[in-house]
Amino acid sequence: MADIEGMNILYEQDGGIGIITVNRPTALNALNRETLAELSELLDKLAKDRSVKTVIVTGAGDKAFVAGADIAAMQPMSAIEARDFSRFGQEVFDKLENLPQPVIAAINGFALGGGCELALACDLRFATGNAKFGQPEVGLGIPPGFGGTQRLPRLVGKGRAKELLFFGDMIDAEEAYRIGLVNKVTAAGELMNTAKAVAAQIASRAPAAVQLCKTAVNKGLDATLAVGTAYEAEVFGLCFATADQKEGMSAFLQKRKPQFAGN
Numbered sequence: 001m002a003d004i005e006g007m008n009i010l011y012e013q014d015g016g017i018g019i020i021t022v023n024r025p026t027a028l029n030a031l032n033r034e035t036l037a038e039l040s041e042l043l044d045k046l047a048k049d050r051s052v053k054t055v056i057v058t059g060a061g062d063k064a065f066v067a068g069a070d071i072a073a074m075q076p077m078s079a080i081e082a083r084d085f086s087r088f089g090q091e092v093f094d095k096l097e098n099l100p101q102p103v104i105a106a107i108n109g110f111a112l113g114g115g116c117e118l119a120l121a122c123d124l125r126f127a128t129g130n131a132k133f134g135q136p137e138v139g140l141g142i143p144p145g146f147g148g149t150q151r152l153p154r155l156v157g158k159g160r161a162k163e164l165l166f167f168g169d170m171i172d173a174e175e176a177y178r179i180g181l182v183n184k185v186t187a188a189g190e191l192m193n194t195a196k197a198v199a200a201q202i203a204s205r206a207p208a209a210v211q212l213c214k215t216a217v218n219k220g221l222d223a224t225l226a227v228g229t230a231y232e233a234e235v236f237g238l239c240f241a242t243a244d245q246k247e248g249m250s251a252f253l254q255k256r257k258p259q260f261a262g263n
Helices: 033-047 079-097 114-120 149-158 157-165 172-176 188-203 209-223 226-240 245-253
Strands: 009-014 019-022 054-059 063-067 105-106 110-112 124-128 132-134 182-185
Touching: 019 188, 033 079, 033 149, 033 209, 033 245, 054 063, 054 114, 054 188, 063 105, 063 114, 063 132, 063 157, 079 209, 105 188, 114 124, 114 132, 114 149, 124 188, 132 172, 149 157, 182 188, 209 226, 209 245
Parallel strands: 019 054, 054 105, 063 110, 105 124, 110 132, 124 182
Antiparallel strands: 009 019
16 A cells, blocks of 8 residues: 555555554644544555555654544533544544554553553554553543543453543553553664564564454453354364465474465
8 A cells, every 4th residue: 555644644654564653743643533534544444455464553753652632622522522522533443453454552652541542452562661651531521532441451450440540640661561551661762663573573474364363362352261262263274274374384394484475
């Protein structure tokens, strides 16, 4: 897919890696409806693009990944308008979470409110040492609206999530790493290099197998163990009908590096 420069979302492709940048640095990359609409349209295209093996999401500038939703745009909303805005944001983040490709959040500063929720919808989260995380919505008289009350406890546990949600305090990158909110903390200058290296490593694996791993985990978290393991058996068997399974096992037995074709 060609590089895209929208008003608020930038997209470029580096080999098999797609890079999405939220581009509102003067607003600390805050999310408004227009930004979410651009992101939604891009995700629809990425879901159909087999040339993209992994995706990185980051924010423009060095101050913020995404500092939250746009409060100036939200403040005058009616209850119905706010509910619709919440549902729209949830739908976009659901698209991100269920994108066929693994998604890495490269968090280069503040990830607060909607920004933390954006990171939660990604598969992996890497952060610079100066990154800050939080769900501060209760200080504005509202709860999170883009999935934070649901994804955060699934990631860090119910008790820790409630503490973050009830107090609305920020935590630093090291604390986020300690509780499992981020996978790795990097030096500021190494964030994108680290994200790209991991993305390239994932992209070197059999695409269908990686995609089905992601799908099995996501579906299994919302199902009983029996339903989840049954689904796992189905996709395990399905992969034996692919050329990549034949190539991967042949390469292992022949002690060589596999060359996956993506089919």
